[in-house]
Amino acid sequence: MSQNKAWKGRTGGGSFGQKSLFLYFKYGSIPLAYAITAVVVVFYIVFHAKATRSIYLYFRKRHTYPMGKAMFCTYRNHYIFGKTLIDKFAVFAGRGTQYKIEIEGKEIFDEIINNSNKGAIIVNSHVGNAEIAGYLLGQDKKRMTALIFGGEAADMQSYRNQVMQKNNIRLIPVVDAFSHFIGLYQAASEHDLISVIGDRTYPGSKNTAAKFLGADAFFPLNPFQIASKLKLPALAFYVMRSGYKKYKIHVVRLDHDSELNNTNTTEYLQKKYIASLEETMRKYPLQWFNYYNFWLDNPVQIN
Numbered sequence: 001m002s003q004n005k006a007w008k009g010r011t012g013g014g015s016f017g018q019k020s021l022f023l024y025f026k027y028g029s030i031p032l033a034y035a036i037t038a039v040v041v042v043f044y045i046v047f048h049a050k051a052t053r054s055i056y057l058y059f060r061k062r063h064t065y066p067m068g069k070a071m072f073c074t075y076r077n078h079y080i081f082g083k084t085l086i087d088k089f090a091v092f093a094g095r096g097t098q099y100k101i102e103i104e105g106k107e108i109f110d111e112i113i114n115n116s117n118k119g120a121i122i123v124n125s126h127v128g129n130a131e132i133a134g135y136l137l138g139q140d141k142k143r144m145t146a147l148i149f150g151g152e153a154a155d156m157q158s159y160r161n162q163v164m165q166k167n168n169i170r171l172i173p174v175v176d177a178f179s180h181f182i183g184l185y186q187a188a189s190e191h192d193l194i195s196v197i198g199d200r201t202y203p204g205s206k207n208t209a210a211k212f213l214g215a216d217a218f219f220p221l222n223p224f225q226i227a228s229k230l231k232l233p234a235l236a237f238y239v240m241r242s243g244y245k246k247y248k249i250h251v252v253r254l255d256h257d258s259e260l261n262n263t264n265t266t267e268y269l270q271k272k273y274i275a276s277l278e279e280t281m282r283k284y285p286l287q288w289f290n291y292y293n294f295w296l297d298n299p300v301q302i303n
Contacts, residue, residue: 021089022089022092022093023093025086025089025090025092025093025095026093026094026095030086030087030090030095030098030245033086034082034083034086037079037082037083037086038079038082040082041075041078041079041082042075044078045074045075045078048291050292051291051292052074052078054290054291054292054293054294055074055077055078055288055291056070056071056074057293057295058288058294059073059074059077059285061214061215061295061297062213062214062215062281062295063213063285073285073286076286077286077287077288077289080241080286080287081287081289083241084128084129084241084287084289087099087129087132087241087245087247088129088131088132091132091135091136096132096135096136098245099136099245099246099247100245100246100247101136101137101246101247101248101249102242102246102247102248102249103137103248103249103251104248104249104250104251105249105250105251105252105253106251108235108251108252108253109137109235109251112142112193112233112235113141113142113193114141115191116191117191118191118232118233119142119187119188119190119191119192119193119194119232120193120194120232120233120234120235121194121196121223121226121227121230121232121233121234121235122144122193122194122195122196122235122236122237123196123197123198123223123224123234123235123236123237123254123273124195124196124197124198124236124237124239125197125198125199125236125238125277125280126197126199126200126288126289126290127199127238127240127277127280127281127284127287127288127289128238128239128240128241128247128284128287128289129239129240129241129247130237130238130239132239132247133195133237133239133249134146134169134195135169136239136247136249137249142191142192142193143169143170143187143190143192143193144169144170144192144193144194144195145169145170145171145172145183145184145187145192145193145194145195146169146170146171146172146194146195147172147184147194147195147196147197148171148172148173170187170192172184172187184226184230185230188230188232194226194232195237196222196223196226197220197223198219198220198223198224198236198270198273198277199219199277199290200220200290201218201219201220202220205220205221205222206220206221206222206225207219207220207221208221208270209296210270210271210274211274212274212277212278212295213278213281213295215295215296215297216295216296216297217294217295217296218296219270219273219274221266221270223273224265224266224267224269224270224273225266227254227255227265227266227269228265228266228269233253233255234253234254234255234269234273235251235252235253235254236250236251236252236254236272236273236276236277237249237250237251237252238250238252238276238277238280238284240280240283240284240287241287250280252272252276254269254272254273254276255268255269255272
């Protein structure tokens with residue numbers, strides 16, 4: 001899908017930069033990092049016009065904000081994203097216990113992890129700070145197997161693996177259209193929680209256009225096909241920043257209708273996911289972090 005071509009999926013900064021960040025966040029001041037980010041994002045906004053334009057259009061067209069408010073929210077969106085990255089690095093550097101979490105729908109999650117005979121599909125999104133969900137939940141009853149982008153820098157992958165393995169999380173990098181499915185089937189046979197992304201299309205993925213926040217956008221069918229084919233419960237997770245070192249995790253059950261048959265389960269699950277994602281974005285409009293023209297009606301230039 002053409003709207004996704006510019007996205008690289010890789011944490012910036014290079015090997016030296018990422019090593020320096022991990023060292024800093026192991027010992028350095030997080031409030032100071034927030035303060036520096038407040039200034040740095042101004043330059044990022046200026047020099048990354050395409051990403052900036054896509055978020056500006058998101059506020060203008062999807063939330064119908066006036067021009068001034070949309071511009072201010074574009075800055076706030078980038079600043080909050082910077083703070084979520086700082087929080088992620090701090091967690092990976094071993095400071096996760098400093099963060100407080102609240103879980104809405106914890107009973108849904110507990111029901112899943114207490115079932116020793118079946119795993120589940122967990123659908124994450126590029127909103128909030130989904131990557132640290134496994135760490136913040138901190139359960140040891142079921143292993144979480146997460147599909148991740150396979151082109152990430154080696155140092156980032158290494159640090160992330162070290163932290164996640166300590167928290168009963170296994171990472172499967174996606175390097176092509178098929179190789180990761182072996183790991184998925186193994187994870188399902190071992191009753192893991194399988195974490196996948198529901199709002200990002202990739203080359204080789206099967207996509208469908210659906211109405212989202214008032215306009216059509218492409219969503220991948222693959223996560224929901226996996227849940228349907230493996231007959232696994234499906235949950236959506238939203239890990240939203242709610243304050244200083246605070247996150248609220250929203251757990252949503254997608255597969256309520258037990259009478260669904262195999263021919264429409266995939267579409268039903270995707271429809272439920274998109275509805276839950278839309279509800280989340282109306283609650284947290286500033287935490288949408290897809291920095292490209294996500295919607296099909298977005299023009300190349302702002303008029």
